[in-house]
Amino acid sequence: MRSPVSSTRTYFDHMNDTRLPSPQRDWGRIDGIDLLRGLSIIFVLLNHVNMRLLSVKLPYTRGLPAQLVYSLVWNGQFGVQLFFVVSGFLITSTSIRRWGTPGRLPPSAFYKLRFARIAPLMLALLAILSGLHFLGVHGYVVQPKTGGLGRALLAALTFHINYLEASRDYLPGNWDVLWSLSVEEMFYLFFPLVARALPKKRFLVALLLCFIVAGPFARIKPFNMNPVWREYSYLGGMDAIAIGCLTAILTADRTLGRSTILALGFIGSALLVFSLCFSITAYKWSLGKTGLNMTILAVGAALVISAATQSKWQAPRFLTPLRILGQRSYEIYLTHMFAVMGLFALFVRLGKPMRGVPVLFTTALFAAGLLGWIVAVLFAEPMNLWLRKRTGAGEVVLGSAQPQVD
Secondary structure (H helix, E strand, C coil): CCCHHHHCCCHHHHCCCCCCCCCCCCCCCCHHHHHHHHHHHHHHHHHHHHHHHHHCCCCCCCCCCHHHHHHHHCCHHHHHHHHHHHHHHHHHHHHHHHHCCHHHCCHHHHHHHHHHHHHHHHHHHHHHHHHHHHHCCCCCCCCHHHCHHHHHHHHHHCCCHHHHHHHCCCCCHHHHCHHHHHHHHHHHHHHHHHHHHCCCHHHHHHHHHHHHHHHHHHCCHHHCCCHHHHHHCHHHHHHHHHHHHHHHHHHCCCCCCHHHHHHHHHHHHHHHHHHHHCHHHHHHCCCCCCCHHHHHHHHHHHHHHHHHHHHCCCCCHHHHHHHHHHHCHHHHHHHHHHHHHHHHHHHHHCCCCHHHHHHHHHHHHHHHHHHHHHHHHHHHHHHHHHHHHHHCCCCCCCCCCCCCCC
16 A cells, blocks of 8 residues: 555655666566556547537537647547557567567467457457347447448457448447447457567668558558558557557666656656647647657657656545546457447437536546446456466466556
């Protein structure tokens, strides 16, 4: 349990402690990473509530400053980008801790770990969505123009939901969230194979840099005329994963000095604040048109992750709810649309009261967090452990930067 004194120390106060940990220390949860994931899921959820409100043409943002609106309810894509950076860092750091270098990574063991973590909840979600489709529940029926249920299941199981939506049309909300999983898991499908094929670290680093360079081009109109594919493309998201991977590789065997950690934390935080709170200015500077706004966000996240990992910074107690959201971010992400759609249906039935909009946002966030927590504790984590024990993929340590739970 944290002491009242240590829990209230600020990030920069903690930098004054000269006893910096070793990269080989015992890894517990890293607060900075959990907070980033918590912010990510909030951005995604608020964006999805916002989209539902816009679908019924409710002008609830009228009179509010444009930047405030963008920062609160239009940062969903930025939230996913943060997820990608965290994912790349955690998966790579886990691999390095287990096998020494990515070049020694055994593909079979890697795939077993990914399957145990990802598959149970994803397969359960697909089963539930299929049942709701057959029952004809409004908002859950996959339309024929997108290929119907069979086509959606094939896309989900072969990680190309993003391509299906870009080439045909959007799927229902609970299916749509799987587009990011398609990008992420397609990257990890080839990651161990490429790591083994390129055992020299410099070659793997060079390839990751290629992904980082290609990312902005995949997000701009001159190179990609499809607006959905600009947001959902593989290369458009893999640069953030590559940045996370590169961060883990470059910091794995290094102990950073106090001044360096301080600089990384400050610069990274500044880039995050600029990207999330001054997005309109970023677009005026053509950072959005060039696809660099997402790159800047990812670099900021990577710098913060580096500082948080090396410093053992502990978040103050008032940020505990945000940390908990981050700890259950995968479960919340895959299930949050059930809470959003259910509460929005109730909101509409009550007559779409303008005064009820803040309540809708608040209750959706609370309900999604609670649902994700229940799913994690009662299903996802027990299944993760069971599968790891059954396959011999790892019985105690689940995930990266976490001792018992992922």
